[in-house]
Amino acid sequence: MGKKIGVFVCHCGTNISATVDVEKVAEEAKKNNPGVAYTTTYKYMCSDPGQKLLRDKIKEEGLDGVVVAACSPKMHEHTFRNAAVKTGLNPYHVEISNLREQCSWVHPDKPTGTEKSIDLVRMMTEKTRKDRSLTPIKVPVTKRALVIGGGIAGIQAALDIADGGHEVIMVEREASIGGHMAQLSETFPTLDCSQCIMTPKMVELAQHDNIKLYTWSEIEAVDGYIGNFDVKIRKKARSVDLDLCTGCSSCWQVCPCKKIKSEFDMGLGNRTAIYIPFPQAIPSKPVIDRENCILFKDARKKNIPPNDSKVCRKCIDACPIAPVKAIDYSQEDEIVTEKVGAIIVATGFKELDDTSMYGEYGGGKYKDVITGLQFERLASASGPTEGKIERPSDGKEPEIVVFIQCVGSRDPAKGCSYCSKTCCMYTAKHTMLYKHKVHDGHAFVFYIDIRCAGKDYEEFSQRAIEEEGATYLRGRVSRIYKKGDKLVVLGADTLTGSVVEIEADMVVLASAMKAQDDAEKFAQKLSIQYNKDKFFSEMHPKLKPVESSSAAILLAGTCQGPKDIPETVAQAGAAASKVLALLSADELEREPVVAKVDRLPPPVFSTCIGCFYCQRVCPYGAIEEEDIKARDGSVIKTVARVNEGLCQGCGLCAATCRSKSVELAGFNDEQVYAEINSVEFN
Amino acid sequence: MIEELRKKAEELLRSDTVKVVFGYGEGSTPERTRPVFITKPEDVNKLTWNKYCVYNLTTYLKRQETRKLGKPAIIVKGCDAKTIIVLLKECQIKREDVYVLGVTCDGVGEPLATKCKACDVNTPRIYDDLVGEKIENKEIPFDERYAELDEYEKLSEKEKWDFWQKQFAKCIKCYACSSICPLCFCDRCIVDKNQPQWIDPSAHPRGNLSWNVTRAYHLAGRCINCEECQRVCPVDIPLNLLNKKLAKETEKNFKYRSGYNIDDELAMSTYKEEDNQDFFK
Numbered sequence: 001m002g003k004k005i006g007v008f009v010c011h012c013g014t015n016i017s018a019t020v021d022v023e024k025v026a027e028e029a030k031k032n033n034p035g036v037a038y039t040t041t042y043k044y045m046c047s048d049p050g051q052k053l054l055r056d057k058i059k060e061e062g063l064d065g066v067v068v069a070a071c072s073p074k075m076h077e078h079t080f081r082n083a084a085v086k087t088g089l090n091p092y093h094v095e096i097s098n099l100r101e102q103c104s105w106v107h108p109d110k111p112t113g114t115e116k117s118i119d120l121v122r123m124m125t126e127k128t129r130k131d132r133s134l135t136p137i138k139v140p141v142t143k144r145a146l147v148i149g150g151g152i153a154g155i156q157a158a159l160d161i162a163d164g165g166h167e168v169i170m171v172e173r174e175a176s177i178g179g180h181m182a183q184l185s186e187t188f189p190t191l192d193c194s195q196c197i198m199t200p201k202m203v204e205l206a207q208h209d210n211i212k213l214y215t216w217s218e219i220e221a222v223d224g225y226i227g228n229f230d231v232k233i234r235k236k237a238r239s240v241d242l243d244l245c246t247g248c249s250s251c252w253q254v255c256p257c258k259k260i261k262s263e264f265d266m267g268l269g270n271r272t273a274i275y276i277p278f279p280q281a282i283p284s285k286p287v288i289d290r291e292n293c294i295l296f297k298d299a300r301k302k303n304i305p306p307n308d309s310k311v312c313r314k315c316i317d318a319c320p321i322a323p324v325k326a327i328d329y330s331q332e333d334e335i336v337t338e339k340v341g342a343i344i345v346a347t348g349f350k351e352l353d354d355t356s357m358y359g360e361y362g363g364g365k366y367k368d369v370i371t372g373l374q375f376e377r378l379a380s381a382s383g384p385t386e387g388k389i390e391r392p393s394d395g396k397e398p399e400i401v402v403f404i405q406c407v408g409s410r411d412p413a414k415g416c417s418y419c420s421k422t423c424c425m426y427t428a429k430h431t432m433l434y435k436h437k438v439h440d441g442h443a444f445v446f447y448i449d450i451r452c453a454g455k456d457y458e459e460f461s462q463r464a465i466e467e468e469g470a471t472y473l474r475g476r477v478s479r480i481y482k483k484g485d486k487l488v489v490l491g492a493d494t495l496t497g498s499v500v501e502i503e504a505d506m507v508v509l510a511s512a513m514k515a516q517d518d519a520e521k522f523a524q525k526l527s528i529q530y531n532k533d534k535f536f537s538e539m540h541p542k543l544k545p546v547e548s549s550s551a552a553i554l555l556a557g558t559c560q561g562p563k564d565i566p567e568t569v570a571q572a573g574a575a576a577s578k579v580l581a582l583l584s585a586d587e588l589e590r591e592p593v594v595a596k597v598d599r600l601p602p603p604v605f606s607t608c609i610g611c612f613y614c615q616r617v618c619p620y621g622a623i624e625e626e627d628i629k630a631r632d633g634s635v636i637k638t639v640a641r642v643n644e645g646l647c648q649g650c651g652l653c654a655a656t657c658r659s660k661s662v663e664l665a666g667f668n669d670e671q672v673y674a675e676i677n678s679v680e681f682n
Numbered sequence: 683m684i685e686e687l688r689k690k691a692e693e694l695l696r697s698d699t700v701k702v703v704f705g706y707g708e709g710s711t712p713e714r715t716r717p718v719f720i721t722k723p724e725d726v727n728k729l730t731w732n733k734y735c736v737y738n739l740t741t742y743l744k745r746q747e748t749r750k751l752g753k754p755a756i757i758v759k760g761c762d763a764k765t766i767i768v769l770l771k772e773c774q775i776k777r778e779d780v781y782v783l784g785v786t787c788d789g790v791g792e793p794l795a796t797k798c799k800a801c802d803v804n805t806p807r808i809y810d811d812l813v814g815e816k817i818e819n820k821e822i823p824f825d826e827r828y829a830e831l832d833e834y835e836k837l838s839e840k841e842k843w844d845f846w847q848k849q850f851a852k853c854i855k856c857y858a859c860s861s862i863c864p865l866c867f868c869d870r871c872i873v874d875k876n877q878p879q880w881i882d883p884s885a886h887p888r889g890n891l892s893w894n895v896t897r898a899y900h901l902a903g904r905c906i907n908c909e910e911c912q913r914v915c916p917v918d919i920p921l922n923l924l925n926k927k928l929a930k931e932t933e934k935n936f937k938y939r940s941g942y943n944i945d946d947e948l949a950m951s952t953y954k955e956e957d958n959q960d961f962f963k
Contacts, residue, residue, distance in 0.1 A: 604869060604870070607868070607869055607870040609868050609869055610774075611772040611774065611867075612773050613950070613951045616948065638773070656950075658872065659869070659870055659871070661870075669877075669878055673878035673880070674878075
């Protein structure tokens with residue numbers, strides 16, 4: 001007996017009904033289609049009464065197949081399937097016909113919209129006829145989490161999970177955790193010292209019993225699936241044994257290479273070749289910069305093992321640890337594997353440092369044109385000037401500082417099209433820090449708009465203007481050029497319509513927040529999606545803001561898009577709560593929409609011929625090889641098999657298979673064939 | 683050269699290196715040859731080699747009947763050897779399970795077969811042992827290798843469509859093309875799948891179109907242009923024109939020639955960042 005199908009057409013307020021005659025769609029669904037037992041329309045199918053209508057009609061009419069013609073299945077497939085489950089119907093007999101994103105929103109007029117909707121509903125009705133019941137797949141859970149990135153986002157997330165009682169692996173690629181927040185001087189809108197609120201958290205993390213920390217380490221590969229990831233971590237050769245070293249500082253005090261630009265100080269200060277990035281680093285143990293260390297340079301030149309080089313051995317000689325020194329020149333990269341159940345990606349951002357593309361601002365040539373992060377280091381008590389505002393060129397205290405907002409941001413032509421969100425606030429903060437330290441100094445700010453939407457943010461920027469006396473000029477700077485030891489800033493004040501010329505001592509560019517340089521490659525390693533700016537994409541911009549496109553991989557902080565500290569911490573907490581929920585179960589249920597390679601009775605066993613094209617195209621590594629063996633153990637045939645845990649149901653294997661031996665549950669050949677055949681071509 | 687071939691075959695059989703030798707034997711007329719399967723050393727005199735050894739014996743590597751005979755030594759020309767490479771890449775044979783007896787060749791067929799006109803594999807690019815004097819493989823420019831498409835490519839879209847409609851109308855669905863093809867190795871061809879029936883099995887124009895187009899697509903990026911399909915077609919459909927066109931597109935877009943280098947990744951299942959992605963609009 002055929003199925004009894006119900007068709008529910010949603011108005012979506014007027015989102016659908018404005019361009020689609022929903023009544024006609026419902027009427028046509030029934031016409032010449034004896035399988036359709038019931039049709040109706042409703043203003044909001046996803047609302048509680050809408051769902052009740054669905055449940056009631058399934059029971060009253062005895063429906064065993066449902067088509068909801070509404071918005072994208074990404075939006076509410078789950079909602080309607082859950083509603084159906086409550087009536088006892090297997091959720092996979094509920095299909096969504098997308099009349100909103102794929103129809104009403106893209107077609108301007110009612111006749112075309114209606115005609116297409118009728119086709120879409122018919123296709124889905126035919127598919128529903130062939131729907132089979134599916135049961136969720138259960139997978140076990142490894143109750144540990146991996147946090148990638150040790151900035152404030154990663155630290156917060158790791159602490160939250162660890163406090164929840166689960167083990168956390170943290171991987172940080174730099175020699176110390178802390179990230180960008182550790183570089184900041186004070187933080188808006190309270191002006192409390194960044195180090196003062198950051199370092200206690202770093203210490204807490206390092207001392208937490210549930211957290212295992214890998215610094216100077218990178219993610220090599222991630223295999224596996226929700227609840228069961230195998231993570232390969234590359235522990236880069238630090239040249240220092242973390243267990244032996246006490247961080248006594250003897251080595252970096254004697255290091256002769258003292259003129260290496262410090263990354264932590266954004267190039268404004270120097271460091272040695274064996275170094276800790278900053279005094280509060282965690283672990284407080286050094287690393288040898290093999291690129292710049294003269295011993296390693298010599299070894300590379302002579303092509304000898306570094307241990308054999310005699311050019312300089314000052315650090316190892318100075319190391320007081322005995323009998324085995326804590327410094328080891330021959331250390332090599334090491335790969336370790338950790339098993340985890342969930343992953344939080346908190347890899348942060350990169351400040352736009354390529355100011356050379358702004359030729360009008362000196363193109364990176366003028367020493368006294370610095371970026372926002374560089375200013376943070378100047379203003380920081382632990383910075384290269386110990387918090388004194390001095391210009392990099394001659395160490396003179398600047399009397400006039402010009403701040404330029406939106407450098408790289410909101411500039412689709414040269415930089416990024418997006419707003420970096422933090423610069424309005426940090427520029428206001430910079431003017432205050434400057435004024436607090438140089439009382440009779442003048443701060444000018446060129447801005448496009450002032451965007452300070454946040455709790456106490458507007459008040460903060462007003463304070464900069466009204467109380468601290470920063471001069472805000474609405475307009476862009478057209479050029480900066482050198483005149484003696486001054487920088488002449490030519491700009492426009494669009495509010496008065498005048499041209500402004502300021503002879504400044506220093507210029508601070510509020511540079512954009514960009515995705516990390518290797519964000520794209522990293523995303524591919526994790527099989528997560530990213531946007532055009534290489535920021536990692538959340539699953540849903542509103543409803544799933546911390547989930548990535550892959551199950552059990554969560555996003556926290558600026559790797560997902562520019563955001564400030566409060567927002568980052570909030571997102572990290574949210575990601576941690578998702579992980580805690582995931583790790584609280586012993587078993588996870590997942591969608592049974594997975595591929596399957598057929599198995600048949602002997603002598604065929606499977607129509608799979610074992611060419612393994614499916615294996616090569618599978619982005620998730622879900623295809624395995626299976627030997628079909630005779631009773632005597634001899635191999636009859638080697639065929640493909642899908643690992644259900646890894647399969648994400650993308651269907652690439654099914655599309656690639658020439659012999660059609662692979663089928664995707666919920667989208668099998670018969671269903672797709674029925675859909676295609678129901679369309680009338682003309 | 684025939685003597686050398688027979689001697690090699692005999693050695694291989696006597697030493698039990700292989701159980702069977704797939705080769706060419708004399709046909710019913712001097713202009714014909716037929717495949718022979720030599721299992722006894724004393725039968726090696728049945729082997730022959732001449733310019734009429736046109737066809738590609740590798741098709742017997744896929745067949746259950748010939749597979750049952752045990753480990754084979756197979757006589758391959760340079761063009762046929764390309765199939766061996768594809769079969770290895772597509773996991774259909776293991777290298778140690780087949781002995782490749784390469785022969786050098788300066789063209790077969792009378793008149794000369796199309797495939798020989800721009801041959802750059804006179805000496806096979808893969809073999810265990812080689813019979814015949816080694817011929818230095820020439821490098822032939824791209825355009826010259828696909829010269830047989832020149833006339834076809836001048837046709838308009840409509841003319842091409844009409845051309846194929848006319849050609850496919852002749853098809854009687856005998857499936858000789860897929861039976862002979864060494865790379866059509868599925869146990870169950872898509873045409874045999876009837877739930878759902880993707881391809882109409884009757885000799886109806888619609889089914890003919892879907893069959894011939896599907897066959898060509900299933901060989902895209904794989905076909906090594908041995909022209910066997912075209913040779914066996916009883917109604918003379920120029921099937922290799924389709925295959926060759928797809929091979930040309932593959933080479934143009936993905937810098938890939940099927941069966942040419944054992945180390946090349948298969949074009950149709952390998953993602954490379956430098957792949958042409960102009961089709962994303």
